[in-house]
Amino acid sequence: MAEKKVYSKLGEMLAKGEFILTGELEPEKTCDLSHTIQEAKEMAPYVVAANVTDSPLGIVTINSLAASHIIQKEANIEVIWQLTVRDVNKLGIAGMIMGGHALGLRNILSLTGDHPNMGDMPESKPVFDLDSATLCMLVREMVDKGTINGYEIESPPKFHVGAAANPNSNPMEAEVLKIGRKVEAGCEFIQTQVAYDLEKTIEFLTALKKYNIPVLLGIFPMKSYAMAKGFDTFVPGVDVPKDILAKWKSIKNDYKTDKSKQKEMYDQANYEFFNPFITELKKKELLGGVHCMAVHYPRIFPKLIEVIKD
Amino acid sequence: MIVTTKKDFEEIEDALKSYNNIMLIYCGTCSVTSQCSDEKSVNEMLENLKNAGKNVVYHQEFKEPCDFRQDLQDWRNVPQEALDKVDAFLILSCGAGLQAMLDLFDRKNIAKPIFIGLNTHGIAETERIGRFHVKCAGCGDCLLNYTGGICPVTSCAKGLMNGPCGGQLDGKCEVGKYEKDCGWILIYERLKKIGRLDLFGQLRPAFNWADRGHQKSVVFR
Numbered sequence: 001m002a003e004k005k006v007y008s009k010l011g012e013m014l015a016k017g018e019f020i021l022t023g024e025l026e027p028e029k030t031c032d033l034s035h036t037i038q039e040a041k042e043m044a045p046y047v048v049a050a051n052v053t054d055s056p057l058g059i060v061t062i063n064s065l066a067a068s069h070i071i072q073k074e075a076n077i078e079v080i081w082q083l084t085v086r087d088v089n090k091l092g093i094a095g096m097i098m099g100g101h102a103l104g105l106r107n108i109l110s111l112t113g114d115h116p117n118m119g120d121m122p123e124s125k126p127v128f129d130l131d132s133a134t135l136c137m138l139v140r141e142m143v144d145k146g147t148i149n150g151y152e153i154e155s156p157p158k159f160h161v162g163a164a165a166n167p168n169s170n171p172m173e174a175e176v177l178k179i180g181r182k183v184e185a186g187c188e189f190i191q192t193q194v195a196y197d198l199e200k201t202i203e204f205l206t207a208l209k210k211y212n213i214p215v216l217l218g219i220f221p222m223k224s225y226a227m228a229k230g231f232d233t234f235v236p237g238v239d240v241p242k243d244i245l246a247k248w249k250s251i252k253n254d255y256k257t258d259k260s261k262q263k264e265m266y267d268q269a270n271y272e273f274f275n276p277f278i279t280e281l282k283k284k285e286l287l288g289g290v291h292c293m294a295v296h297y298p299r300i301f302p303k304l305i306e307v308i309k310d
Numbered sequence: 311m312i313v314t315t316k317k318d319f320e321e322i323e324d325a326l327k328s329y330n331n332i333m334l335i336y337c338g339t340c341s342v343t344s345q346c347s348d349e350k351s352v353n354e355m356l357e358n359l360k361n362a363g364k365n366v367v368y369h370q371e372f373k374e375p376c377d378f379r380q381d382l383q384d385w386r387n388v389p390q391e392a393l394d395k396v397d398a399f400l401i402l403s404c405g406a407g408l409q410a411m412l413d414l415f416d417r418k419n420i421a422k423p424i425f426i427g428l429n430t431h432g433i434a435e436t437e438r439i440g441r442f443h444v445k446c447a448g449c450g451d452c453l454l455n456y457t458g459g460i461c462p463v464t465s466c467a468k469g470l471m472n473g474p475c476g477g478q479l480d481g482k483c484e485v486g487k488y489e490k491d492c493g494w495i496l497i498y499e500r501l502k503k504i505g506r507l508d509l510f511g512q513l514r515p516a517f518n519w520a521d522r523g524h525q526k527s528v529v530f531r
């Protein structure tokens with residue numbers, strides 16, 4: 001088999017089969033990226049790369065191509081550009097892929113994207129000319145063959161492409177078969193939705209083993225009780241376990257007066273929950289890494305890296 | 311059948327605002343099933359037009375306005391004196407019905423406007439009167455052989471070729487707050503039931519819009 005081409009640090013780590021930690025950055029409805037850049041700088045020493053989201057929940061934010069480029073440049077962090085097929089047709093996306101390369105991006109996470117109907121511009125036309133699998137196919141054609149629809153690209157783009165999966169998905173079999181299609185389409189890594197249920201996660205990851213693709217498990221360390229509660233309430237399909245909510249609540253109440261101690265306790269509690277969870281999955285050789293979606297919580301990374309390194 | 315619903319009369323009144331003498335034409339097929347051009351609906355429209363101060367010079371059912379051949383026949387019953395008087399036509403039919411009438415008008419040298427009284431939603435299944443489900447978007451490249459007979463274009467909110475997306479939750483779709491079924495889980499379940507999950511595992515290419523064309527006609531003779 002020909003040796004895998006490597007275009008980025010992420011690609012290199014994937015090729016070597018190393019355990020990977022990625023982070024996530026969520027630019028907001030602003031043209032000023034300074035907060036996100038600051039967060040990116042704080043997580044940069046710990047992660048291989050960080051995802052930059054593309055108007056999640058259909059709520060309009062700064063364009064992810066522009067944000068990815070600026071963050072990568074300013075924060076000196078490698079970016080995984082989240083590219084959804086929601087807003088742009090195949091022709092437009094092909095152009096964006098070349099633009100992304102020209103702006104120095106080398107990793108794409110191929111996503112369907114949340115329907116405009118859910119967000120703050122519901123009257124907007126849902127495009128979905130491609131889907132996440134056919135976007136992977138397009139990237140692979142452009143990168144590996146150097147063509148678009150068979151037409152030569154003079155200087156083709158270089159990208160690694162990944163896709164998403166949901167370990168909480170019910171029926172699980174449908175999700176697993178769908179991942180099979182994405183792998184066939186040329187997807188090189190998977191980042192998952194947040195998981196809390198160890199047994200279910202093991203079942204899911206075991207089912208994915210046949211595809212022989214690195215899976216980065218999505219985790220969501222919770223900065224505060226409010227964050228945990230909000231995540232539990234507002235993120236569809238994710239239930240934060242009751243004992244976690246209880247523990248976070250007690251930290252909130254017990255350290256009301258000592259905020260710095262409270263922070264320390266939250267960090268420790270995250271470590272205590274995620275450490276055995278990840279260790280168990282690592283031991284079973286089910287994981288290619290961890291994708292940490294602790295948005296606005298970069299201080300957890302030094303602790304998290306202990307978990308990864310263990 | 312083609313499912314339609316009634317436009318708000320205000321919108322119709324606005325379209326007709328510079329015309330006084332109106333001829334009302336109504337579909338005798340799908341729009342009747344949709345209860346948009348049945349007797350009651352026609353009477354209601356006549357009443358509305360009257361209340362809006364319009365003079366209805368004539369009204370008649372056209373059996374299938376979308377069928378030009380049928381329109382030629384039905385046109386024979388339209389009295390000349392009504393045609394002499396009429397300022398504008400109003401039709402209760404689907405969008406194809408009105409547009410077939412335009413061809414008729416050209417044939418008959420009628421240079422008068424015709425307005426639509428209904429909204430057209432699509433090709434639908436009639437569960438019972440008052441419950442219609444749009445099942446086909448007429449995409450021109452039917453995919454039902456790969457999907458256990460369930461249309462991914464109309465049953466999936468994103469019309470995906472390779473679903474489900476991450477927005478499905480326990481078989482429900484993110485669009486509409488998880489009240490409707492996820493089309494791709496319906497496809498999965500149907501294929502599972504008939505022992506054809508191999509089809510569910512197949513990667514499908516993106517829809518080919520090159521063949522969609524515009525002003526599409528099906529001409530084979």
Ligand code: SF4
Nearest residue numbers: 446447449452453461
């Ligand atoms: S795939 Fe759907 S929209 Fe296309 S022809 Fe078949 S039923 Fe109609």
Ligand code: SF4
Nearest residue numbers: 466474475483492493
């Ligand atoms: S949840 Fe299902 S029906 Fe809704 S958009 Fe996603 S794949 Fe389509």
